[in-house]
Amino acid sequence: MTNLPASNSEASSFLLLDPRIQQWIWAQGWTSLRSIQQQAIAPLLAAQSDVILAAATSAGKTEAAFLPLLTRLLQGGGHEGSQAGFILSISPLKALINDQTQRLSALCESLDLPVLGWHGDVTAGKKLRFLQGLRGVLVITPESLEALFVNKGTTIPAFATAIRSIVVDELHSFIDTERGKQVQSLMNRLDLAAGTRITRVGLSATLGDTALAADFLRPGQQRQVTTIDTGSEGYELRLIVRGYLDDWEKPQAEATTVAADPVGFPSCAPSNVQDDDVPGSAKHAIAEYLYQHLRGSNNLVFPNSRGKVEEYADLLRRYSERENVPNEFWTHHGSLSREIREEAEAALKQGTTAATAICTTTLELGIDIGNIRSVVQIGPPPSVASLRQRLGRSGRRAGEPAILRCLCREDKLTPKSPLSDRLREGLVQTIAMVRLLTQAWVEPPRREAVHASTLVQQLLSVIAQRGGATAQELWTTLVSSGTFTQVTKAEFIELLHALAVKEILQQESAGALLPGPVGEELINSYDFYSAFTSGEEFRLLAEGRTLGSIPIARPLTIGQRIIFAGQRWRVQKIEIQERLILVSSDPGGAPPSFDGAGGRVHDRVRQEMKKVLSESTPIPFLDRFATAMLEEARTSFRLAHLDQASVVPDGAGVLLLTWHGDWANDALALLLTASGHETTNEGVFLRLSDATAPQVVHTLEKLAQQAAPTVEALRIRPKDAMKEKWDWLLPEQLLLRSFASSELDLESLPGLIHQLLERTRDVRSTGERREGT
Numbered sequence: 001m002t003n004l005p006a007s008n009s010e011a012s013s014f015l016l017l018d019p020r021i022q023q024w025i026w027a028q029g030w031t032s033l034r035s036i037q038q039q040a041i042a043p044l045l046a047a048q049s050d051v052i053l054a055a056a057t058s059a060g061k062t063e064a065a066f067l068p069l070l071t072r073l074l075q076g077g078g079h080e081g082s083q084a085g086f087i088l089s090i091s092p093l094k095a096l097i098n099d100q101t102q103r104l105s106a107l108c109e110s111l112d113l114p115v116l117g118w119h120g121d122v123t124a125g126k127k128l129r130f131l132q133g134l135r136g137v138l139v140i141t142p143e144s145l146e147a148l149f150v151n152k153g154t155t156i157p158a159f160a161t162a163i164r165s166i167v168v169d170e171l172h173s174f175i176d177t178e179r180g181k182q183v184q185s186l187m188n189r190l191d192l193a194a195g196t197r198i199t200r201v202g203l204s205a206t207l208g209d210t211a212l213a214a215d216f217l218r219p220g221q222q223r224q225v226t227t228i229d230t231g232s233e234g235y236e237l238r239l240i241v242r243g244y245l246d247d248w249e250k251p252q253a254e255a256t257t258v259a260a261d262p263v264g265f266p267s268c269a270p271s272n273v274q275d276d277d278v279p280g281s282a283k284h285a286i287a288e289y290l291y292q293h294l295r296g297s298n299n300l301v302f303p304n305s306r307g308k309v310e311e312y313a314d315l316l317r318r319y320s321e322r323e324n325v326p327n328e329f330w331t332h333h334g335s336l337s338r339e340i341r342e343e344a345e346a347a348l349k350q351g352t353t354a355a356t357a358i359c360t361t362t363l364e365l366g367i368d369i370g371n372i373r374s375v376v377q378i379g380p381p382p383s384v385a386s387l388r389q390r391l392g393r394s395g396r397r398a399g400e401p402a403i404l405r406c407l408c409r410e411d412k413l414t415p416k417s418p419l420s421d422r423l424r425e426g427l428v429q430t431i432a433m434v435r436l437l438t439q440a441w442v443e444p445p446r447r448e449a450v451h452a453s454t455l456v457q458q459l460l461s462v463i464a465q466r467g468g469a470t471a472q473e474l475w476t477t478l479v480s481s482g483t484f485t486q487v488t489k490a491e492f493i494e495l496l497h498a499l500a501v502k503e504i505l506q507q508e509s510a511g512a513l514l515p516g517p518v519g520e521e522l523i524n525s526y527d528f529y530s531a532f533t534s535g536e537e538f539r540l541l542a543e544g545r546t547l548g549s550i551p552i553a554r555p556l557t558i559g560q561r562i563i564f565a566g567q568r569w570r571v572q573k574i575e576i577q578e579r580l581i582l583v584s585s586d587p588g589g590a591p592p593s594f595d596g597a598g599g600r601v602h603d604r605v606r607q608e609m610k611k612v613l614s615e616s617t618p619i620p621f622l623d624r625f626a627t628a629m630l631e632e633a634r635t636s637f638r639l640a641h642l643d644q645a646s647v648v649p650d651g652a653g654v655l656l657l658t659w660h661g662d663w664a665n666d667a668l669a670l671l672l673t674a675s676g677h678e679t680t681n682e683g684v685f686l687r688l689s690d691a692t693a694p695q696v697v698h699t700l701e702k703l704a705q706q707a708a709p710t711v712e713a714l715r716i717r718p719k720d721a722m723k724e725k726w727d728w729l730l731p732e733q734l735l736l737r738s739f740a741s742s743e744l745d746l747e748s749l750p751g752l753i754h755q756l757l758e759r760t761r762d763v764r765s766t767g768e769r770r771e772g773t
Helices: 009-012 019-027 035-046 062-073 094-111 124-133 142-152 153-161 180-192 212-216 251-255 282-294 307-324 338-350 382-391 425-438 452-466 471-480 489-501 515-525 603-614 626-640 662-674 694-705 733-742 749-773
Strands: 050-054 085-091 115-118 136-141 164-166 199-204 225-229 237-245 299-302 331-332 354-359 375-377 401-409 505-507 513-515 537-541 546-551 561-564 567-573 580-585 645-649 653-657 679-681 685-688
Touching: 009 035, 009 085, 019 062, 019 094, 035 050, 035 062, 035 225, 050 062, 050 212, 062 085, 062 164, 062 199, 085 142, 085 180, 085 199, 094 115, 094 136, 094 338, 115 124, 115 567, 115 645, 124 136, 136 142, 136 251, 142 153, 142 180, 142 452, 153 164, 153 180, 153 452, 164 180, 164 425, 180 452, 180 471, 199 212, 225 425, 237 282, 237 299, 237 626, 282 299, 282 307, 282 375, 282 401, 307 331, 307 561, 338 546, 338 580, 375 382, 375 513, 382 425, 382 513, 401 425, 401 561, 425 626, 452 471, 452 489, 452 513, 452 515, 452 733, 471 489, 489 505, 489 733, 513 515, 513 603, 603 626, 645 694, 653 694, 662 679, 662 685, 662 694, 662 749, 694 749
Parallel strands: 050 199, 050 225, 085 136, 085 164, 115 136, 164 199, 237 401, 299 354, 299 375, 331 354, 375 401, 537 580
Antiparallel strands: 505 513, 537 546, 561 567, 567 580, 645 653, 653 685, 679 685
């Protein structure tokens, strides 16, 4: 940080901090406190409410929270005795724990306060010493905190009583997830164990709706949460969206044309780079652009999947070898070993040599990686919130703007090109998301889902912690206290009966519920503590060094060539029992297959996409190739009358254009399938196979006369509704309701069906007027 009191208000806030912390700040050479740091001091010292601190990535949120929180800790925090208790910080990633522990240790060392990052690499001795002292700062994942409840249940009251405040780092990453519901439950259980309301502090870089975020931090009591949001302060953005066409056909001379880049420096138009495996592809043109424009500075490149990370990293390494220059391009994704990821982080952070990381969401969160010059997004980002989070990595140095390059690959159009290609769906979605980003909009969290899967885990956890619990105690702890409020008492009782039938629970004569034979096995399994499923994987080993792991669902074969960690390998040996794959260096290779899907698109994004296509004005941040592609898309949109049409014949079936998000589209697709039309959600539109436009309109008219559909009306098979870790233990009705609450938007269906019929009538009446003319 390079940011002391410049104003009277800032000076007064600074003077509220403990003198030892003031001395530490002076010793860092800071000339001022950042906005979020200055504004956070008074409310966190007062501790009259929970607090959310929202600011751009790398804006100093950690210090903003801990400078006043540590002041309270040093001054007793409202408790008798100096330095009594500790601050509990819940973090989503082990890498973030290591990063935060390092940053806090530099501060706490001068305060004579211990800091412990609690995860699997930390020795049992260090953990025991902290539990014996319960002072300082403890940084931990939800899973490790869950393990404390299960394995050290008798110590939890003393542990909870010593907590002076709870910090939830990267708050936005937990909202509307099973893991987030686990965090909510654990915080509530700590309050119950302590017998008091422990102050909660949320740190976040992207918030679509501060009220919903506050409700997540303190369910049902969001009015008692103070939000400080400085996310848009001092924000300057320079951006360009570039278009790349596979099999681009253009005169040879055009390959060397230099175009003006709105970012402020020259950029080459996509060249027809040839390569042995994929000649003339946009992938190679993109890699060449990255090589030419990112070398010499620190950057992040997000290609949206681990497989594409490996492809681009391999191409860029080969470009460097071809030019006989040091390779500045690193890989970073969740399947790589910790050692390889940390090498990439160190290369970015050290600042002595240039480094660019080709990465996934692993570098989207707040790991300290120093100053990043620019961010590159290849293909549509998973969400506007994700794009904003990524962009927050750039432009953090004083006087420098944030730089965003979006690179979009599109296929060459032919007479047989599908509608999504003709509408340039990927490019248009990217443009829409960038425009929403510049309007300071991000996706709000969805309304509260049931999260019944995590309720099962928490039931077993509470029983393990307490050595047994009655049904009423479980209801009070997990439901009526404010955590799993969407579950009714009837559903709760049915769930307990279902768990008893499956021998997950058993009841003793006095009425207490205990783990059954199967439940005991689940609690004692190594993966019980996580609320989400993590599939088994094979470990990759090269000359004694662990490279990382790949999903077991995609096993390799001996002799197969792969690209991993940005290098090429050949599989030499597979040890099935040990789940180990031995590889050696090899000149050939292709990225292994990784599971994963793109982000689900919000209603607002699809509506902005329609607006982009409906307009005729140029978009200034597009390069000439992206401009040409957009014009193709707008022409297709206009010729097909898609500004009004909702039902479009397509081959043997029909396309239904909703311009709604994936939650509504998935719900409508299920409803139409239950009505006799095989329907799939394909993004901008739904595809109805073997149907005619009149048949679809007739079905919509029938649905419009009915009440809002229930989950039962969708005829979802229970096995298709099992998405979360503990869903297999749920009774059928609770399973279906839990699935629908998180995956579908049933409430919007009546309005959506009405809109579709209105557009259909408009098109029909327009056609009748034309015929009359």
